[in-house]
Amino acid sequence: MAELREIDGLILTVLRGSGPDFLAAVAAALGFDLPQAPNTGTGEALWLGPDEWLLVSGEDRTGPLETALAGQHCAIVDVSEARAVLELSGPGATEVLASGCRLDLEPLRPGSCAQTALARAHVLLEPRGDGVWRLYVGRSFAAYARAWIEDAIALQPMSAPP
Amino acid sequence: MMRIECPWCGGRDETEFHYGGEAHIARPEDPDALSDEAWADYLFMRANPRGVHAERWMHAQGCRQWFNVLRHTASHEVVAVYPMGAPRPDHPETAA
Ligand SMILES: [Zn+2]
Numbered sequence: 001m002a003e004l005r006e007i008d009g010l011i012l013t014v015l016r017g018s019g020p021d022f023l024a025a026v027a028a029a030l031g032f033d034l035p036q037a038p039n040t041g042t043g044e045a046l047w048l049g050p051d052e053w054l055l056v057s058g059e060d061r062t063g064p065l066e067t068a069l070a071g072q073h074c075a076i077v078d079v080s081e082a083r084a085v086l087e088l089s090g091p092g093a094t095e096v097l098a099s100g101c102r103l104d105l106e107p108l109r110p111g112s113c114a115q116t117a118l119a120r121a122h123v124l125l126e127p128r129g130d131g132v133w134r135l136y137v138g139r140s141f142a143a144y145a146r147a148w149i150e151d152a153i154a155l156q157p158m159s160a161p162p
Numbered sequence: 163m164m165r166i167e168c169p170w171c172g173g174r175d176e177t178e179f180h181y182g183g184e185a186h187i188a189r190p191e192d193p194d195a196l197s198d199e200a201w202a203d204y205l206f207m208r209a210n211p212r213g214v215h216a217e218r219w220m221h222a223q224g225c226r227q228w229f230n231v232l233r234h235t236a237s238h239e240v241v242a243v244y245p246m247g248a249p250r251p252d253h254p255e256t257a258a
Contacts, residue, residue: 038170038171038172038225039170039171039172048225048226049170049225049226049227050170050225050227052225052226102174102175102177103174114171114224115171115223115224115225116174116178116223116224117177117178117223120177122223
């Protein structure tokens with residue numbers, strides 16, 4: 001059976017900006033380039049839009065970014081408390097998601113991500129490999145999303161069809 | 163259910179998007195110079211064709227970007243997707 005757990009303690013930062021100066025300063029501060037292709041991510045930086053990323057880390061990113069981007073037109077916002085991070089894993093995890101999500105999940109591989117709706121709630125999906133999915137959900141939707149996913153897990157057949 | 167091709171994210175269900183009304187409605191340069199009639203025309207009067215319609219959409223549950231769409235109002239066929247600020251593409255069924 002698939003399992004759902006909440007991951008605490010991650011520091012989430014929304015970063016917005018554009019242009020070569022912005023990208024160079026961010027790369028210098030973070031030590032890696034921001035993903036440029038839509039719906040891709042490294043795990044540490046997930047593409048949200050052509051000028052918007054979600055940074056996921058164990059340490060505070062806002063200080064170094066504020067220093068590196070001083071004077072530039074950009075936004076650096078700590079959203080750690082605003083998003084709940086859920087992890088869905090185990091047999092049938094993908095089927096559980098698919099039962100409430102119209103996006104084709106099959107082509108999604110580690111290194112990609114997608115924002116979409118899960119049971120109408122906005123969610124950022126990140127496949128972590130081996131059928132493990134990370135879900136970033138707005139804090140105010142988290143209780144609903146958890147309850148919905150627990151229900152969907154209970155509704156899955158006990159064994160995979162032949 | 164319509165499928166709309168987000169220029170960034172690819173094809174997604176209509177429910178992920180917000181509709182933004184008719185495209186290419188330019189705000190008058192000098193609203194004070196307009197008659198009440200002309201101002202009302204800018205604010206309220208919109209095309210309502212049976213056919214291809216230029217309209218704005220935003221990928222609300224995705225990348226949150228705005229873009230323009232040519233949609234056939236009878237068949238809901240999306241015949242073109244193009245960036246904000248770009249001129250309306252020519253289309254055989256386009257009755258201006
Ligand atoms: Zn999009």
